[in-house]
Amino acid sequence: MPSTAQESPPQITREQDGRVLLQGNWTLPQHAALKAMLARTEVPAADIRLHTISALDTAGAAQLANWLGIERLEQMLAQETELQPERRALLQTLTRALKREPPPKAERISPIRQALTLLGQQTEQLGRHFWQLSGFIGLVLQSLFGILLRPSRWRITALVNQIHQTGLDAVPIVALLTFLVGAVVAFLGATVLGEFGAEIYTVNLVAYAFLREFGVILAAILLAGRTASAFTAQIGSMKANEELDALRTLGLNPIELLVIPRVLALLITLPLLTFVAVMSGLIGGALVSLVSLDIPISQYLGILADVPIKHYVVGLVKAPIFAFVVAVIGCMEGFKVSGSAESVGRHTTSSVVQSIFMVILLDAVAALFFMEMGW
Numbered sequence: 001m002p003s004t005a006q007e008s009p010p011q012i013t014r015e016q017d018g019r020v021l022l023q024g025n026w027t028l029p030q031h032a033a034l035k036a037m038l039a040r041t042e043v044p045a046a047d048i049r050l051h052t053i054s055a056l057d058t059a060g061a062a063q064l065a066n067w068l069g070i071e072r073l074e075q076m077l078a079q080e081t082e083l084q085p086e087r088r089a090l091l092q093t094l095t096r097a098l099k100r101e102p103p104p105k106a107e108r109i110s111p112i113r114q115a116l117t118l119l120g121q122q123t124e125q126l127g128r129h130f131w132q133l134s135g136f137i138g139l140v141l142q143s144l145f146g147i148l149l150r151p152s153r154w155r156i157t158a159l160v161n162q163i164h165q166t167g168l169d170a171v172p173i174v175a176l177l178t179f180l181v182g183a184v185v186a187f188l189g190a191t192v193l194g195e196f197g198a199e200i201y202t203v204n205l206v207a208y209a210f211l212r213e214f215g216v217i218l219a220a221i222l223l224a225g226r227t228a229s230a231f232t233a234q235i236g237s238m239k240a241n242e243e244l245d246a247l248r249t250l251g252l253n254p255i256e257l258l259v260i261p262r263v264l265a266l267l268i269t270l271p272l273l274t275f276v277a278v279m280s281g282l283i284g285g286a287l288v289s290l291v292s293l294d295i296p297i298s299q300y301l302g303i304l305a306d307v308p309i310k311h312y313v314v315g316l317v318k319a320p321i322f323a324f325v326v327a328v329i330g331c332m333e334g335f336k337v338s339g340s341a342e343s344v345g346r347h348t349t350s351s352v353v354q355s356i357f358m359v360i361l362l363d364a365v366a367a368l369f370f371m372e373m374g375w
Contacts (some may be wrong), residue, residue, distance in 0.1 A: 001044045007265055008023075008024045008025045008054050008055070008062075009024050009025070009030060009033050010022070010023070010025060010030055010033060010037055011024045011037075012037065012041055014044070014046070016175060018046045018047065019046060019047045019049055020044045020046050020048045021049055021052045022048065022049065022050065022052060022053050022064075023052050023053065023054065024053070024054055024065060025053075025055040025056075026053050026055065026056045026057075026060025026061070026063065027055050027056065027059060027060050027336065028057055028058075028059040028060070030060070031059055031060075031063070034063050035059060035109050036100060037065060038063060038066075038067045039139075040128040041067075041325050043067060043068060043072070045070075047134045047291050049080065049082075049085065049090075049163075050064075050077075050087070051082040051083045051087075052082060053087070054091065056087050056089070057090075058094070061090055061091055063096065064091075065091075065094055065098060068373065069310040070098055070099055070329070071094050072335075074094055074095055076195070077091055077092060077095075084184075093176055093302075094216065101164050102258045111112070113143045113374065122175065124253055129223075131258040132332070133279065133328070133332065134331065135331045136328060137328055138336075139255060139326055140255060140259055140260070140263060140331075142260070143253065143255045143256050143260060144260055144263070146256075147256060149262065153263045153276040155256075155257065155260065156255075158261035159261045159264055159265055161261075162262050162264075162266075162373075163265045163268055163269055165227075165265075166223065166262075166265050166266055166269050167232075167265070167268070167269030167272060167273060169226070170222065170223065170226060170269070170273060170275070173221050173226070174218070174273050174276055174277050174280070175221060175276055175277070175280040176280075177202055177218060177222065177281040178210070178214070178215065178218050178277040178278075178281040178284070179198030179280040179281065179283060179284040181214060181218060181281060181284070181286045182206055182210060182280065182281030182282060182283065182284025182288075183284035183285065183287060184284075185205065185209055185210075185214070185281070185284075185285065185289055186204050186206050186284065186285040186288035186289055186292075187201035187252060188201055189201070189205040189206065190202050190231055190288065190289075190292055191294055193205070198300075199293045200293075200295065200303070202285070202288075202289060202293060202294065202295075203285065203300055203303040204303065204307070205313075206281065206282060206284075206285030206289075207285075207303070207304055207307045207350070208307070208311060209281075209286075210277070210278050210281035210282060210312050210315075211278060211307065211311040211312045211314075211315050212311050213317045213363070213367070214277070214281060215246060215275075215278035215315055215343045216253075216270075216272050216274045216315045216316065216318050216319050216322065216363075217318075217322075217359065217363050218274040218277055218281075218362070219270060219276075219277045219319070219324070219328060220270060220322035220359045221356055221360075222320070223266065223269075223270060223271075223273070223322075223323070223326055224326050224352060224355030224356045224359055225352050225355075225356070227266065227324050227326065227327075228329055228330030228332065228333075228351045228352055228355040229330070229348050229351060229352050230307065230330070230346055231262055231327065231331050231351070232330050232333040232334040232337075232348045232350075232351040233332055233334070233344060233348050234334065234346075235331055235334025235335060236337030236339070236343070236344040236347055236348065237344060238258075238334075238335075239334065239335065239337050239339065239370050240337060240339045240340065240341070240343075241270075244335075248283075251286060252359060254335075258331070259327075259328075259331045261330065262330070263323075263324060263327040263331070264325050264326070265327075266323035266326060266327040267320050267323050267324060267327075269323070270319045270320070270321075270323035270326075271316060271320065272324060273320045274315065274316060274348075275316075278312070278315070282304065282350050284307065285300075286300050290291040291337070297327075301342030304348045306314065310375060312373055314370055316363070318363065318366050321366075322359050322363075323361060324364065325355070325358045326355045326358075326359065328369060329351055329354050329355045329358065330355065332351075333347040333348070333350055333351035333352075333354070334347065
């Protein structure tokens, strides 16, 4: 059976009173016939009526708009009172779409402007991060001071467990790494100082390097990569599994329950790991001095005894600061996890990068301070 579209082709008829009636089906199946008819028909100046169209769809409406023009079609819609509401809505939507101006061409931005824009965005992001970090540090200190005089709220078991994980389990890797670095520093000193006949000062080079800088900074960087990432992954997984919401529902404070034991554990373990790192580095330097420079252990220890103890104190003073920053950053990034596995990985990586950056930044500031103070 032929369709209605085939039975009612589009027509334009003129009445005796001068009106022009649009009739038939102005639809997609009649597109070819409609296009040919409009191409050979000029737009009449007389009154055109649209309500007599039998069927109208978007394809026919687009042809009608192209034939009449948007302004003429809008005038007809305003004057046509007998037009069906659905067709009026279709034609109004079409005219609004056709009246939209094409999107402006993208402005060509110079490389310098792009670089400055990126620099501004990174600076704003860095400032926002430091603001968040300051707020989280304040929250941790508030919770810490709030439980100091309440022994019933101390989490001794959690603290001991964190000390075991962050301190005792980290001793082998810290000792091995600093032993190797101590050997490398001794080899470097022997190579450079040997050209001036001052190989004996290799012992002083190793001692000053590890007592003031290498011992604490290597231990802190290892904890930043090993422990800060673990803190972020643990707390982030708990947030993804809605365990933090469960703790709050039970009336427990996640800061007090999860963050305080980890911060205190690092405050205890990093000074101890610093001592291990210093001893391992000195042993590595002693081994190289004995094998390569023929410096006996007794002479090596005698030179170390002449090194002022203040250098070890300068290095040890920085350990609690580094420990606090590493622990706070690791925990804060865990609380920022959004709930997906991808978010856990992203914030774990971010915590490691931020922790190492802050450790090196604080060490540089401390070195400048101690140099100005003459320590």
